[in-house]
Amino acid sequence: MNLTDFDDEVDELLFQQLLGGDTTATATAASDRDDRDDRDGDSLAALDDDIAATHAAIAAALQAEEDERHAELHMPLPTSPHAAAVAAAPTATAPTTATGDDIELHHELKAPAPPRAPPARVMRALVWFRRDLRVHDNLALLAALRRPGMAVVPLYIVHRPKIMLCGVNRFQFLIESVSGLSEALAARDARLLVARGDAEDVLARVLPAWGITHLFFDGVTEPFAIARDDRVRALAERLGVVVETTSGCTLYDLQAVIARNHGRAPKTYTSFLKAIATFPPPPRPLDAPERLPAPEWLPSELFQQVRDYWSDPARATADVAAQVEGLAGPEQQFTLPEVTEFGFEPAEHHSFIYGGESIALGILNEYCKNEGRVIKFEKPKTSPAETRPSASTTSLSPYLYFGCLSPRTFYHRVREIQERHKKASSAPPVSLDGQLLWREFFHCSGRANPYFDKMEENPVCLQIDWRWHAVPASEDALSDDERLARAQFEAWKEGQTGYPWIDAIMLQLKQEGWMHHLARHSVACFLTRGDLYISWVRGLEVFQERLIDHDWCINAGNWLWLSSSAFFSAYFRVYSPSTFGKKWDPEGKFIRKYLPQLRKMPVKYIYEPWKAPMTVQRAAGCLIGKDYPFPIVDHKIALKRCMAGMKASYAQRVYGTSPLEHIGRTVHAKRHRDSDSDTSDDAHDGQY
DNA sequence: AGGACCGTTGCGCCT
DNA sequence: CAGGCGCAACGGTCC
Secondary structure (H helix, E strand, O other), X not given: OOOOOOOXXXXXXXXXXXXXXXXXXXXXXXXXOOOOOOOOOOOOOOXXXXXXXXXXXXXXXXXXXXXXXXXXXXXXXXXXXXXXXXXOOOOOOOOOOOOOOOHHXXXXXXXXXXXXXXXXXXOEEEEXXXXXXXXXXXXXXXXXXXXXXXXXXXXXXXXXXXXXXXXXXXXXXXXXXXXXXXXXXXXXXXXXXXXXXXXXXXXXXXHHHOOOOEEEEEOOOOHHHHHHHHHHHHHHHHOOOEEEEEOOOOOOOHHHHHHHOOOOOOOOHHHXXXXXXXXXXXXXXXXXXXXXXXXOOOHHHHHHHHHHHHHOOOOOOHHHHXXXXXXXXXXXXXXXXXXXHHOXXXXXXXXXXXXXXXXXXXXXXXXXXXXXXXHHOXXXXXXXXXOOHHHOOOOOHHHHHHOOOOHHHHHHHHHHHHHHOHHHOOOOOOOHHHHHHHHHHHHHHHXXXXXXXXXXXXXXXXXXXXXXXXXXXXXXXXXXXXXXXXHHXXXXXXXXXXXXXXXXXXXXXXXXXXXXXXXXXXXXXXXXHXXXXXXXXXXXXXXXXXXXXXXXXXXXXXXXXXXXXXXXXXXXOOOOOOOHHHHOOOOOHHHHHHOHHXXXXXXXXXXXXXXXXXXXXXXXXXXXXXXXXXXXXXXXXXXXXXXXXXXXXXXXXXXXXXXXXXXXXXXXXXXXXXXOXXXXXXXXXXXX
């Protein structure tokens, strides 16, 4: 969420209108990133903004305080020499809490309108919630609360994602999760503000208008999101706002893991395990705060402050006015939007997955009640044909992605149970804690590679001559095979392949936004190296749009894996589209649930209904070719074609080339080892 | 250096 | 019937 391309126009505006000047040292603990935004140094010298000047003074005064602090939160010590990470730390003072007054009353007493500008010399924290939609073990929130006497403004910024494809199921889940967070904060005397718009635009508007002195947020993994966060950090520093980031979205400091592994993400799970074994175990989760400081202002007052600030003749432009008006939603109350306000059609039927921290913790508790199930968990033995996931797998993945559930809470709960039954417990990679480590494994790769979800630019990705990879610009330019590939892709996407096992899974994805891990494997193999020989990138896009638990790193990692483009190379191991599901569901119950037209098909033909005699089809009320499609490919023939293509691609051994230097270095080394590969890029790759 | 061994999750045929 | 094995043979990692 909130990941948009940087808007140059806004940047220009900031140059002209916001404070330039010395930035305070920020306490960043997320990583050893030292590639500071290059706009930092050359901001205009016009210090025409008294508010910002006040902020700078406050920030400078806080510097001494900052220097005394040392890392105490959950941030592993940086190992890179470039690391500038110093965690904020808490001088062990209880957060200022409300006195228990009724909030409404409190606000009424505050009326009428507040001063035009917020009073100076007040420390005011903005806690920017992103993918940490929880109050338990929320490192950014707790970091803010540990500052004595600091006012706290909790903010979520929502908009329709622009970079990520996002379907209604995931957006709905997000809204529900933000709603849950809002309730959790309300129960602690606070009020979550929900702003609308591009995150950078919104922060540029509210940080100065509200007199924010400290910005807290929890870091994420995706390179494009980190770039966005770096721009926000630069913006805040120009405003004299102290920025503190935490790393609560993963168990380990993955940047440190990459550094320990000679600057490259581990390519195998075992080497990843070895790398993390040299680090201390993930810290224990922290409890939710009991109280937050009561809000200083009503939402409408906060909106008024923004409007007043930006209607100052020195700052106002038409663009700014428009951005400010849309900021707080209807009635300017910073309320939670409905999915329809972002152009989504509401889903016909709600997925069985509902968003929110309390639901996540409930699922975790319920799952862990059955300790035998926890300790014996072996992922390859769980069933891809479950219509409700909780019987075998936990279905906690979407909650992990949005941070409704802390990975540390999940990890330590599972490890405690495993420790009590040491001998009987399964172990990574197949165990439950092993699944959390797979998440870290793929996040490592994604963290190190901005082109992880691409083929040509991706150094770890074997180049394969997939069909329907580059989509021709015009209809006229399509070859016959491209037309066929497009039709086959659409059939796959909509669950119309004629293979009930594949189609039922694709319909489950569409309706529920979720599939079992092995079900994902089945359909991914079918699309790519198993049957259709269509580009994994097309499949990745469909999963990205439709999965509630979509995670950029994990999705790309698994598509690379399944298509034998990276990590996995036994391409001749192919999932059968008609027999694989039988192992878990010989009756075809799963198929019957998602494909009602096949409900009466006898067990004998449920996985291969085209083989049913006409009399059987008539009796079942399902004529193949009319009520349910014929298979779009013959598996045996399709498989032969795939094997030939894969064999040729593996013989070529051509990998992607990153436009970035530091990734190019890796390509260079790899190419060098492969004596028979094309070395024409070496001159280019060698230039640095 | 180069050979051995391993790799979360296959299939199909044999006993 | 569950379990073993051949399939045809990859890249990463270790020794």
